[in-house]
Amino acid sequence: MSSPAAIPRSPISSPFKSPSSASAPTVTSPVTASSAAASAASPLDTFAADPVLSAFLSQDFSTSTFSSSALSSGSPASTAEKLHSSILLLDSYLRSLVLSRHEDLLSHLSTLHSLPLPSLRHSLSSLSSSLQRLRTSLSSPLLPLHSLSSTLLRIHESSSLLHHSLRALRISRKLHESFPDVNDQDGTPNPLDVDKGVDLAKSAQLYREFFDICEEYDLAGIDVVDEEIQFVCRVGERIRKEGMRVLEKGMEGLNQAEVGTGLQVFYNLGELRSTVEVVVGRYKAMGAKSVTVAFDMKAVGGGGGYGPGGVRGSGTPGIGGGGKAREEMWRRVEECLDKVGMVVVSVWHLQRVLSKKRDPFTHVVLLEEVIQEGDPMLTERVWDAIVKAFTTQMKSASTASSFVKEIFTMGYPKMLSLVQNLLERISHDTDVKGVLPALTSEGKEQMIAAIDIFQNAYLGHCLSHLTEFVNNSFPISSRGSLSSKEYVSRTVARIQEEIEAVQLDARLTILVLRQINKALLRMAEQAEIQISTGPDARQVNGPVTSAQLKNFAICRTLQEVHTRVSTLIRALPPVAADELSSSLGVIYGTACDAVTSLFQGMLDRLESCILHIHDQNFGALGMDAAMDNNVSPYMEELQKCILHFRSEFLSKMLTPSTTTVGVETICSRLLRNMASRVLVFFIRHASLIRPLSESGKLRLARDMAELELAVGQNLFKVEQLGAPYRALRAFRPLVFLETSQLGSSSLLQDLPLSVILHHLYSRGPDDLLSPLQRNRLTPTQYSLWMDSHGEDQIWKGIKATLDDYALKVRQRGDKEFSPVYPLMLQLGSSLTENSSTS
Known part of the structure; x- marks a missing residue:
């Protein structure tokens, strides 16, 4: 058998070897030269230089990373096309490589028959037997160890269950001590006297701890624990019932200690939130x-x-x-x-x-x-x-x-x-x-808003009821038929009742006052419709007419309403007067309108009588004029008019309270204004008299005395007129003073400067023309002009006449002026200085 090191290396693996294997020993083959040439032209070198394909040669190549970068590059189609081309290139390269090494591959295949496969199979069988013996040797001590470990685990679990069961039983025993009277048979708790020392909060804590232990360590199924669970459940119901009783008792009696005890019980039970929800819902x-x-x-x-x-x-x-x-x-x-x-x-x-x-x-x-x-x-x-x-x-x-x-x-x-x-x-x-x-x-506003629906109805009823009284006081259908004083009193009493009914609430009082304001405006409107404005209402020469009597009644009625309502709201906060000020002002103005035209007519008649003073000759000389005690014709006519007004009109308009000190009605105010105007108008025109002789002064003094008597007895007490009366009293002695005494006289303080200056014309020479003469005006025209201009404007007119006089004197070559000239300049300059100072 040849050594494994002598096995020739497959030439097909050389192009894909990593650089680290380049130094390994290789077996020389006949195609080594051609292999090297082919390897030099390997496409992997091209892949390594390509930024896209080089990733495939990396040791930590990841397909997901490469796909993500290709898709995010913006040109996934071109990348896919390049990969496809590379695959075709590799496939072509591998095909050419296999074809170029075909002979070498066949020679390696023939060497496989010479490998020592039987001996290798025997070695593998021996190795397997050794491993089996080793497994047997190792498992023999492991099985007892595993059995002992399981036993130890069961002992530990049993000990833990026993320990926690004992703990649960101890807790249950404490609950038995606290609740010995809990009926174990039917589960119905007997009444519990908490005051005997049972700590509900602690019992609740024990109850919760008991079930926490049972749940955490799964004590269910242990007979002795299961028996106690039933008891503890009954105790829990008892604790909940007694805790709720204490809590409700504390809430009813507002006892913080009892409420705190009840809350602590349910907190310890872990049921505080749900219990509070139940109580609040109840x-x-x-x-x-x-x-x-x-x-x-x-x-x-x-x-x-x-x-x-x-x-x-x-x-x-x-x-x-x-x-x-x-x-x-x-x-x-x-x-x-x-x-x-x-x-x-x-x-x-x-x-x-x-x-x-x-x-x-x-x-x-x-x-x-x-x-x-x-x-x-x-x-x-x-x-x-x-x-x-x-x-x-x-x-x-x-x-x-x-x-x-x-x-x-x-x-x-x-x-x-x-x-x-x-x-x-x-x-x-x-x-x-x-x-x-x-x-x-x-929250308070929400409760108030809940009854607003009746507020609107109440205010509407209030306005309707008041309007009904008003309509009955001044009915449109029966013109001239006015209600009695008793009915007006009922109307005012109704207003008082409405205010008193709501005066404890400031907001509602304001709302009711607004309804009263509307009713009073309605009253003024109804009264205004019935005021007579024709000739019969304005005539002053004949007897009083029915139209005038009706106007007098309207004035008295509105005057009474105004007075009584004004008196009523004085006891209320200032806001009440603010709310009713507009309607009371209209009521007062309407009452004035009912009689103002008549008073104006009487005043016009009296002024026309006074204007006849300029028809009298106050410049006559002689004893006959001085000893004449008869009243001047214009003054006699003035007295007759005043008496006629008193008997026909004023006696029917004035009430007993008119002459009461400190009480002023509409008629008394108009009468006072008329009396003051008569005195002022008389003094103005008396100062315009020119010439004025000594006998004329006596006659003028008699006229002033007659005027004072007629006004004081028939119109108004002259002592209460103030400045007009003081001016009349000062003008009478003033006309008898020497010109040289005028400048230092204290009488000047009570007289308007225009009256003094006009009077001085009667003491001056004829070429000192008065503004009346200089502008060729009638006394009536000049008087109207004075009514619309102040003292400074009157002085300018007088100053113009003085300048004309001074020019005339210089033109004549006279060396002296009339004594009144410097006096008038002095008085006029004092007016200018006072105006500048003010």
Whole structure:
């Protein structure tokens, strides 16, 4: 047998040998030269230089990596075509290689017959027998070892089960000691007195630990453990029942210790979250049910009877039962809201204890176990359910039963007060530092919004009722037929009742005041329609007309409404006056409009009488003029007009309160303004008199005395007129002063500067023309101009006349001016200085 080293190497493997095998000894063959030539032309050299094909020659070639790179190269088609060409090239090269070495291959094939195959087969059989003996020798000690290991494992498992079973039994024994009275036969726990020393929280912990051991170590199937499982299950039910009893008792009595004990029991049981969900759900249902029961009309008044006090199925009370049904409904509402408050406070108390209590071992806050991030608080859940039920019942009550709708519409202020008392009570009871309150502002608004449906109806009824009073006070259908003072009092009393019904709630008070505002505007509108504006209403020469009497009545009525309502709102916050200011202003303006035209007519008549002062001759000289004690014709006519106005108009317009000090009505204000205007108008035109002799001064003084007497007795007390009266009293002695005394007289303080300057024209020379003369105006025209211009503008006109006078004097060559000229300049300059200073 030849040695294996002498076996010739197959020449076909040489082109694919790695570079590391190049140094191995080879057997020389006849085709070695041709083989070398062929190897030199091997396509593998070309593949090594190609960036794509070189990957196939790598030792760590990966088909998935190559495919991924080819697909991501952007030209997978060209790569596939190159691979196909390479395969054809290799196939052609191998074919040529085999053909070139055909003889050599055949010679190697013939050498296979000379190999020592039988001896090789014998050697392999010996090797197999040796291996079998070795396997037998090794497995003999392994089998006992494996058996002993299995036995040890079973012993260990049995020991572990025994150990944990004993632990479970010890726990069960402790529970037997704590609950010796648990009935093992029927599973019904006997009543347990927790106060005897049974620690429910610890028992709950033992209960959970027992089942954790059984579940973790799979103790089911052990007879003694299975027997105890039944007992522990009954104990668990007992613990849950007693824990729930303690928890509910603590919530009802708001006892933090009891609530904490109950929560710790269920936390130890691992059932805290589900238990709290059950409790909260129970309270949610309790609150919603209380709302539903309260609005059950079939139960109001005795179960839907048809007799007195009963309520029909439609929600309408039987004959004679309206009052009882209404009282029963309000009683139910109050009980319902009390129940709702109790529910919310109890749940808040539960939430409060959860937020404060920590597990003594893990120090975890119990609230974090119950409420996850983003979940609503317990009180929010309960409150949302209650508000939803309350809103549903309110909507149902407003549509299903006209009787209930009427109760809650007419009694909306009471309903609102009850709801607000509930909200305030809950806020007060849950106002604890460091703890979230039971209700948020949004939650309170939701409850208020639930009864808004009756708010709108109440406000509409309020406006309708007030408008009814207004329409009866000023009916359009019967023009001129006004309501009595008693009915106006009833209207104002109705307004007062509406305000008093809601004054405890600021928001509702504002809403009601807006309805009152609308009603008062309606009253002003109705009154304005009935005000007479024709000639009969404005005439002042004849007796009073029916149109004027009606206008007087309208003014008095509106005046009384304005006064009484204004007095009423003084006791309310300032916002009430703000809400009613617009309507009261319209009422007052309408009342003024009813008599303003008449007062203006009387004033125009009195001014026309005063204007006749310019028809009198106050420049006459002689004793006859001085001794004439008769009243001037214009003053006599003025007195007659004042007496006529007093007897025909003012006596019917003025009330006893008109002359009361500190009380001013519309008529008294208009009368005071008219009296003041008469005095001012008289002084203005008295100052324009020119010429004015000494006898004319006496006559003018008599006229002023007569004027003061006529105005004081028939129009208004002159002492209360203020500046106009002081001006009249100052002008009378002023006309008798010497010109040289005027500049330093204290009388000037009570007179307008225009009156003083105009009077000084009567003391000046004829070529000192007054503005009246210079501009060729009538006294009426000049007076109208003065009404629309101030003192500074009047002074400019007077200054122009003084400048003209000074020019005339210079043109004549006179060396002196009239004494009034420098005095008038002095007084006028003082006006200019005062204006500049101010």
